[in-house]
Amino acid sequence: xxxxxxxxxxxxxWNPIRGCSRVSEGCxxxxxxxxANRFKGRGEPYEGLIAKGGQWNGEVKLVEHKLDxxxxxxxxxxxxxxxMSDLFHPAVSFETIAGIFGxxxxxxxxxxxxxxxxxxxxxxxxQWIEExxxxxxxxxxQARTQLGNNHWIPFFLAxxxxxxxxxxxxxxxxxxxxxxxLDNVWLGVSVEDQATANLRIPQLLETxxxxxxxxxxxxxxxxxxxxxxxxxxxxxxxxxxxxxxMLAESVADGHGWIRPALDWVxxxxxxxxxxxxxxxxxxxxxxxxxxxxxxxxxxxxxxxxLPDNQNRKMTGPFDPNGAIRVGKKSAGRMLDxxxxxxxxxxxx
Ligand code: SF4
Numbered sequence: 082x083x084x085x086x087x088x089x090x091x092x093x094x095w096n097p098i099r100g101c102s103r104v105s106e107g108c109x110x111x112x113x114x115x116x117a118n119r120f121k122g123r124g125e126p127y128e129g130l131i132a133k134g135g136q137w138n139g140e141v142k143l144v145e146h147k148l149d150x151x152x153x154x155x156x157x158x159x160x161x162x163x164x165m166s167d168l169f170h171p172a173v174s175f176e177t178i179a180g181i182f183g184x185x186x187x188x189x190x191x192x193x194x195x196x197x198x199x200x201x202x203x204x205x206x207x208q209w210i211e212e213x214x215x216x217x218x219x220x221x222x223q224a225r226t227q228l229g230n231n232h233w234i235p236f237f238l239a240x241x242x243x244x245x246x247x248x249x250x251x252x253x254x255x256x257x258x259x260x261x262x263l264d265n266v267w268l269g270v271s272v273e274d275q276a277t278a279n280l281r282i283p284q285l286l287e288t289x290x291x292x293x294x295x296x297x298x299x300x301x302x303x304x305x306x307x308x309x310x311x312x313x314x315x316x317x318x319x320x321x322x323x324x325x326x327m328l329a330e331s332v333a334d335g336h337g338w339i340r341p342a343l344d345w346v347x348x349x350x351x352x353x354x355x356x357x358x359x360x361x362x363x364x365x366x367x368x369x370x371x372x373x374x375x376x377x378x379x380x381x382x383x384x385x386x387l388p389d390n391q392n393r394k395m396t397g398p399f400d401p402n403g404a405i406r407v408g409k410k411s412a413g414r415m416l417d418x419x420x421x422x423x424x425x426x427x428x429x
Contacts, residue, residue, distance in 0.1 A: 100141035100142055101167050105277055107198065169199040193267065286342070298349030344377070365417065
């Protein structure tokens with residue numbers, strides 16, 4: 082059994098990296114930092130990672146004995162990667178990130194959910210792989226015809242994992258498929274407002290991934306997502322439905338190109354000390370646009386605050402005084418009388 086978690090959209094957490102540093106407003110009440118502060122003493126897991134003032138100090142460490150955990154978990158599960166760090170933090174080397182992706186390639190029976198606030202470095206990492214000088218050791222012209230041009234990448238990544246493991250990972254159960262991008266890895270970005278959405282989502286959509294998703298938590302302001310939700314035929318559907326239908330058909334036949342879009346949207350309010358309230362209209366709007374675009378939507382939680390009147394329509398800037406602090410548990414996760422627990426296809 083893996084590391085159990087109360088996070089609503091996953092089943093287990095896997096933390097081969099510890100440590101981080103703040104990036105944006107969404108980090109202000111970093112939960113991982115709060116936990117790390119409890120265990121930062123001598124000999125404890127987060128020793129050396131927290132500055133005097135209580136914030137992350139920017140150091141990170143690889144936790145070698147955790148690296149192979151997914152290969153030891155025989156039952157398939159959804160696994161949140163690095164809930165106590167950011168995999169693409171600048172202090173994590175590309176060789177180490179490659180090793181962590183190598184474990185995800187090797188433990189292909191699981192679904193891995195990666196979440197970052199640093200998609201620019203994630204994109205750089207994917208480019209680094211493609212240009213890696215060791216490509217020649219793995220790229221096989223025969224396999225290329227069967228599995229595609231990038232068949233070598235999962236094997237290259239698994240090799241990087243073995244270089245980080247004791248005894249090169251001898252004795253571990255592995256099942257490596259030659260597909261790229263890995264079909265069991267969902268890449269996501271955290272966004273908290275329109276500015277972070279506009280910055281991070283386009284970089285995510287440039288990165289190859291089987292599933293691309295966002296976690297809009299803590300949601301600190303309204304976000305218009307339409308540019309990232311509809312797969313290119315949205316405006317056509319309204320102006321020229323016949324052309325939109327033809328485009329959809331040619332894409333289904335494999336002849337057309339359609340721009341990538343988000344495959345999953347998770348929304349949640351902030352919890353913990355210092356939490357900021359989320360306006361119900363921000364969550365409701367995202368749900369409605371996801372429904373219009375047929376993108377799965379998961380409402381994770383209200384957070385610490387419950388709006389005093391959930392039916393209130395937003396007519397101006399959100400007045401936080403209109404929200405009541407009731408605690409995360411009491412606030413719950415019902416939006417308009419029901420829970421929203423939709424997932425992208427591969428998880429079904
Ligand atoms: S990126 Fe994530 S783990 Fe790092 S400081 Fe921000 S919220 Fe915390």
